[in-house]
Amino acid sequence: MLEIQNLHVSIEEDGTEILKGLNLKVGKGEVHAIMGPNGSGKSTLASVLAGKDGYEITAGSVIFDGADLLEMEADLRAREGLFLAFQYPIELPGVSMANFLKQAVTSVREHQGKETLSAGDLLKLMKEKAALVHLDPSLKSRSVNEGFSGGEKKRNEIFQLAMLDPKFAILDETDSGLDIDALRIVADGVNSLRSPSRSFLVITHYQRLLDYIVPDFVHVLMNGRIVMTGGKELALELEEKGYDWIKDETALLA
Amino acid sequence: MSIVATEQNQSAIDRLSKQFDDLVGSKSDGQESSWIQSRRQAMQAFIQAGFPKKRSESYKYTPVSKWIEKHSHFANEAPSSLFAQSGPLPPLSAPDSKGKSGDSQSAGNRATKAASTSWKSKSGVEIHTQDGHISGSVVGNVPTGLTVCSLKEASLKHPQLFSAYLSKAVVLDRDPFAALATAFAEDGLFIHASESVVTDEVISIHHDGLRSESFVQPRVLIVAEKGASIQVVEHFPHLNAGRTFENRVAEIFVAAEARIDHVLMVERAEEALFVNSLFVYQGEKSYFRTNTITLGGGLVRHNLNFLPNAEECETHLHGLYVAKGYAHVDNHTLVDHAKPNCFSNEMFKGIVTDQATGVFNGKVLVRQDAQKTNAYQSSKCIVLDRGARTYAKPELEIYADDVKCSHGATTGELDEDAIFYLRARGISKDAAKMLLLEAFARDVVDLIAAEGVRNYLYDRLHHLLSVTK
Ligand SMILES: Nc1ncnc2c1ncn2[C@@H]1O[C@H](COP(=O)(O)OP(=O)(O)O)[C@@H](O)[C@H]1O
Numbered sequence: 001m002l003e004i005q006n007l008h009v010s011i012e013e014d015g016t017e018i019l020k021g022l023n024l025k026v027g028k029g030e031v032h033a034i035m036g037p038n039g040s041g042k043s044t045l046a047s048v049l050a051g052k053d054g055y056e057i058t059a060g061s062v063i064f065d066g067a068d069l070l071e072m073e074a075d076l077r078a079r080e081g082l083f084l085a086f087q088y089p090i091e092l093p094g095v096s097m098a099n100f101l102k103q104a105v106t107s108v109r110e111h112q113g114k115e116t117l118s119a120g121d122l123l124k125l126m127k128e129k130a131a132l133v134h135l136d137p138s139l140k141s142r143s144v145n146e147g148f149s150g151g152e153k154k155r156n157e158i159f160q161l162a163m164l165d166p167k168f169a170i171l172d173e174t175d176s177g178l179d180i181d182a183l184r185i186v187a188d189g190v191n192s193l194r195s196p197s198r199s200f201l202v203i204t205h206y207q208r209l210l211d212y213i214v215p216d217f218v219h220v221l222m223n224g225r226i227v228m229t230g231g232k233e234l235a236l237e238l239e240e241k242g243y244d245w246i247k248d249e250t251a252l253l254a
Numbered sequence: 255m256s257i258v259a260t261e262q263n264q265s266a267i268d269r270l271s272k273q274f275d276d277l278v279g280s281k282s283d284g285q286e287s288s289w290i291q292s293r294r295q296a297m298q299a300f301i302q303a304g305f306p307k308k309r310s311e312s313y314k315y316t317p318v319s320k321w322i323e324k325h326s327h328f329a330n331e332a333p334s335s336l337f338a339q340s341g342p343l344p345p346l347s348a349p350d351s352k353g354k355s356g357d358s359q360s361a362g363n364r365a366t367k368a369a370s371t372s373w374k375s376k377s378g379v380e381i382h383t384q385d386g387h388i389s390g391s392v393v394g395n396v397p398t399g400l401t402v403c404s405l406k407e408a409s410l411k412h413p414q415l416f417s418a419y420l421s422k423a424v425v426l427d428r429d430p431f432a433a434l435a436t437a438f439a440e441d442g443l444f445i446h447a448s449e450s451v452v453t454d455e456v457i458s459i460h461h462d463g464l465r466s467e468s469f470v471q472p473r474v475l476i477v478a479e480k481g482a483s484i485q486v487v488e489h490f491p492h493l494n495a496g497r498t499f500e501n502r503v504a505e506i507f508v509a510a511e512a513r514i515d516h517v518l519m520v521e522r523a524e525e526a527l528f529v530n531s532l533f534v535y536q537g538e539k540s541y542f543r544t545n546t547i548t549l550g551g552g553l554v555r556h557n558l559n560f561l562p563n564a565e566e567c568e569t570h571l572h573g574l575y576v577a578k579g580y581a582h583v584d585n586h587t588l589v590d591h592a593k594p595n596c597f598s599n600e601m602f603k604g605i606v607t608d609q610a611t612g613v614f615n616g617k618v619l620v621r622q623d624a625q626k627t628n629a630y631q632s633s634k635c636i637v638l639d640r641g642a643r644t645y646a647k648p649e650l651e652i653y654a655d656d657v658k659c660s661h662g663a664t665t666g667e668l669d670e671d672a673i674f675y676l677r678a679r680g681i682s683k684d685a686a687k688m689l690l691l692e693a694f695a696r697d698v699v700d701l702i703a704a705e706g707v708r709n710y711l712y713d714r715l716h717h718l719l720s721v722t723k
């Protein structure tokens with residue numbers, strides 16, 4: 001589904017290299033977790049995959065479902081079925097959820113050759129998907145993320161994921177700032193969206209989320225590189241020993 | 255170039271001065287009406303001030319002399335045709351209307367209006383104007399106690415009311431254009447709501463008749479007596495009328511406990527010069543709200559002056575402008591708080607693109623007696639093109655010590671993070687920008703009470719912004 005090879009990424013503005021030869025392969029229907037200390041480049045990876053400006057790709061390639069992802073504009077990636085749940089969702093004052101979702105769903109479905117939804121069907125779909133993450137359907141008349149609580153913003157990201165039905169979803173620290181109840185709601189929502197045809201890349205700083213969204217693989221990102229890969233047990237080990245332990249291990253390797 | 259402009263401006267002033275004498279006589283015969291007297295005063299004020307010079311502080315960013323030069327034909331028109339009443343008009347002789355003459359002749363010198371550039375209110379009162387004066391009759395059900403007529407008619411039928419209000423709010427040395435319009439306006443529009451007349455019906459004024467290349471100086475007087483409440487919407491639609499020059503002056507009186515909701519929309523053509531001077535005078539516990547929307551015109555200058563001259567007044571002044579091409583839009587506002595316990599809220603938003611310019615100057619003056627004033631002001635401008643320019647100058651001048659005042663002015667591009675968020679949901683770059691611009695502009699339009707007008711503006715904005723990007 002997604003294959004990243006030797007990806008080198010720098011900040012366009014000052015040339016600082018953040019990702020330094022990252023390799024990652026995610027198969028269809030698989031759930032991969034990426035863990036790593038703050039500042040290790042997790043969000044940078046997510047942003048680059050989603051097509052955000054401001055980064056320079058100095059080497060490497062990303063193949064998404066057989067196509068060169070890095071050649072596509074951000075909106076085309078989304079229409080091709082890539083979804084990013086933002087670590088910090090953006091507030092859009094004056095843009096109603098209803099209008100936003102209508103435009104998003106319409107452009108994605110149109111591109112994928114699916115029939116356009118009638119206003120009634122769209123509303124029905126919104127109701128159904130909002131319920132997945134316990135969001136009040138009255139949110140459709142509110143501005144996107146404006147005045148939403150931290151938890152509502154994160155649930156709103158998963159709600160949008162459900163609406164757009166992507167092949168590949170990246171969740172960037174969707175657990176951060178959530179209390180245990182909200183975490184469970186978000187995780188249940190994500191689990192209900194797991195399917196053999198949808199892959200996930202779950203980025204997290206803590207192991208906690210992975211108790212609920214159980215991954216097939218866990219990778220450790222440090223210093224712009226995947227330094228260790230394992231099964232779900234690796235997350236527990238990290239929780240116990242912290243990231244310093246890996247630092248020492250990889251230092252030995254180097 | 256600037257010297258040429260100044261000379262041309264001076265000769266224009268001389269010609270205007272002569273025209274004025276031709277109109278009202280060069281000397282007073284001692285028995286003139288107070289109206290004529292006030293016009294003479296205004297002409298004196300104008301001659302003294304002249305057109306704003308290049309160095310003029312209040313026109314620092316607005317090159318009127320260049321535009322006066324460009325529209326120099328205006329002072330050539332014979333006064334008789336300047337103030338022609340409705341009815342068939344003689345063909346224009348003088349100005350070179352550069353290829354536009356064909357159009358204007360076939361239309362009998364009436365400007366042709368682009369289709370669907372107006373809204374239709376289901377009920378309410380509707381007026382159309384030709385060259386600033388009422389044309390045809392007032393349409394709709396005029397509630398008892400509401401008077402809508404020409405100023406001339408008002409001066410004959412309601413002389414007391416007329417002289418009680420006319421020229422009482424305009425400050426002649428505030429702006430030379432206001433003085434000039436006050437001097438020349440032979441007629442105009444009179445709207446008067448008697449005590450306790452409360453109506454939800456919108457009074458719509460469609461300024462949809464304008465001769466090609468014309469220079470018109472109409473005058474408006476709106477009064478809501480104690481406890482009255484009215485809504486007035488004025489629309490200056492896009493007209494194919496070439497280099498028109500409209501210079502209007504409006505006085506609005508909101509008596510104690512009265513309420514006026516006012517909307518003004520300008521969508522004139524790109525060659526049009528449009529100056530609007532508004533003076534609002536408020537009584538105790540009155541409410542006034544205006545939305546000044548500018549979506550078209552070449553050079554548009556709004557001089558908006560508010561004098562809440564009693565306690566517990568509430569004043570809302572909102573504005574929105576979209577400037578494209580070579581348009582230049584200038585909103586120049588003054589809120590003069592003279593009495594205690596008043597509230598004012600000012601919000602202007604602008605979208606400027608291409609080679610256009612947006613200027614905002616907002617002065618809030620809180621005089622010594624005006625304790626417990628709450629005065630807020632914000633100006634936000636989005637610049638879409640490197641060639642576009644904006645200038646914002648908020649001025650707070652506070653002489654009272656127990657007040658709450660704030661102002662903020664921001665200018666910037668569209669938020670890149672917001673655009674990315676939308677694109678990450680599959681929305682194209684253009685559609686994303688469009689969504690954000692519409693959201694930005696809607697903020698102001700949402701504050702308009704009349705639903706038909708709101709919907710009309712949403713449509714117009716959608717159209718304007720979708721061809722902008
Ligand atoms: N746009 C940017 N400009 C400058 N530095 C950036 C930018 N984006 C990320 N960085 C830097 O890159 C590093 C990695 O950041 P990030 O990817 O957000 O890490 P993580 O998500 O793992 O906490 C940090 O040192 C951060 O300061």
Ligand SMILES: [Mg+2]
Nearest residue numbers: 042043087173
């Ligand atoms: Mg991060």
